Amino acid sequence: MTNHLIIGMSKEQIPTPALVLDIDIFEANLSRMADFFTGPVKLRPHIKTHKCPMIAHLQMRAGAIGITCAKLSEAEVMAEQGIVDILIANQVAGYGKPERLAALACRADVKVAVDNQNNIDDLDRAACAYGSRIGVVIEVNVGNDRCGTRSMEQTLDLAKYIVAKKGLIFKGLMGYEGHCVFTAVRGERKAECLSANKILVDTAQMLRDNGLIVEIVSAGGTGTFDMSGIYSGITEIEAGSYIFMDACYSGVMGNEVFRPALWVLSTVISKPAPGLALIDAGMKSLTHEFGLPKPLLSGAELKGLSEEHGRLELLPEADHLKVGDLVAIWPSHGCTTVNLHDRYCVVKDNRLVAVWEIACRGKSQ
């Protein structure tokens, strides 16, 4: 089916709801993050945010050392598109998955997070069967209390266990400080982040003291990139959201460094009463786990989402809205919003200049 998009069309002609990327702001965000990572710590951006090979290639061109993925199926897509230095920052487990990972490792420099001995056995067995070697990093719980080892002893035991496996290469550690990336007060965020960084770096040192080689010490999100990114002993940062700056991250960090580049363009489909307009973007185009998204229109507030409707309540200054009018909506959570769309409508000076496929959309397997 056609997507009704033609390069050169005006923004007003793009069928809505549409995921619109402002290329100038996006490129500025890309450059600003690249400029930060000129020291010993490197950037390995998380592609879960954009799920788009074109954007991954632009990040690599801007100096990224590779990419971070959440899932095996994302890594498979990215490898097929020519991105071959990949950290899968989650555990890969389940029927057939170690085999797929081992097969991918024949063609890409792929590293995966582990925190479990049986999982390590499965990965090793698959790699030996496929004649590849899978890089592994141990996920360390640094306070996020999700996956990851719970003690230095456990980490050391797992590291020794990995080193003895012929199909695996022990690469180091990762620990995501997800519990503090959204802490609103910068001083508090920094204190929490440094505690998390310390756990990770101290663990790496302990492993080295035990004779292990620790090449990768991976941490960091967009909310902590300039904290973890200068912490001695951290080697690479997994930030992803910086390229788009959703409303949630902007609420935490402000818009001085990175600016909002991603919008969902919507159309008013009903103006049934004073002070009320309904737009054609609902929960199937916008997510709201980090609060309701924000319309880019003074005097308008998004007060609710149903599946295919957004409910805009309007002060008198915005009550001029009429059926057919466009309203740009600022996503509150870019990563999950992107996963609802098939492509970016890339816009410059109000013109469609490119269409980038979100090839990893739905790639959660």
Place this chain on the structure above:
Amino acid sequence: MTNHLIIGMSKEQIPTPALVLDIDIFEANLSRMADFFTGPVKLRPHIKTHKCPMIAHLQMRAGAIGITCAKLSEAEVMAEQGIVDILIANQVAGYGKPERLAALACRADVKVAVDNQNNIDDLDRAACAYGSRIGVVIEVNVGNDRCGTRSMEQTLDLAKYIVAKKGLIFKGLMGYEGHCVFTAVRGERKAECLSANKILVDTAQMLRDNGLIVEIVSAGGTGTFDMSGIYSGITEIEAGSYIFMDACYSGVMGNEVFRPALWVLSTVISKPAPGLALIDAGMKSLTHEFGLPKPLLSGAELKGLSEEHGRLELLPEADHLKVGDLVAIWPSHGCTTVNLHDRYCVVKDNRLVAVWEIACRGKSQ
């Protein structure tokens, strides 16, 4: 890319997270609803729930008179797949949309909801340009307070306005009682529903008293199918969720009539501490606007979702879970969960018996 699915494989071999449809329960739900609609009121199921041409065809075979869609792009996909009697139960507005609808009306019997005079002008202009006639129903606000006319006078004015348009065919009314489909106490739900039905049917009668022909009077959701579905003057029902029965609707209606047929199969990827397991299904595979989904495992509760993780807290009876184990998750809201997936893994007796593409996934334009 391959989807790693082979007909005949066991459920345990399906890559997770996977949207799994139990075909026996699904077919029982299909039959039960069809059995209800043997009287004067007909079923026009809403395909926003499943977004799948194969399921739409099965609903037609079971006696549905056509389908209801939320969006033009869903209708385009369904028409291309041979489903040609379509009600788009929302307003279609915005650049290029009336023209697409008019073009579709050349090949399909398409009806669309309206509540605005300028929108009616746009649809008429497009239909005249394309040499087609678009069926229109006026959306009446029956208490949902979303789109729709706010008074009988407004409805009458719009109906007369439509009748005078050469490119349009006035078909009747629709009014969705979305404000009460989830009312937990059946008696209260029924009272609210009958009030909504009365507004709609009284409005239809008023139009007839004014000499207008009202063929369609469309209402009803899964929570009210057996209330609106026997209300004299209602002609068709738009229920959709009955085929899957998500946890939200089951909480309202019980599981006596329709039973849960839809699951997200997940795998445990980490078991980092007693009482805690992480599964590979998060917000990119499951939605939670109607509450967190429920694991099909006694003693396990889903306590949180991040993008690609689900956090299962386990009582001692469920603490046997280990990395690699499968856990089926019952969606709380089927319609939005389906929109995150590309296909149904259709299962019978624990075997994959079919793979049905969700061709309308992401079709919100």
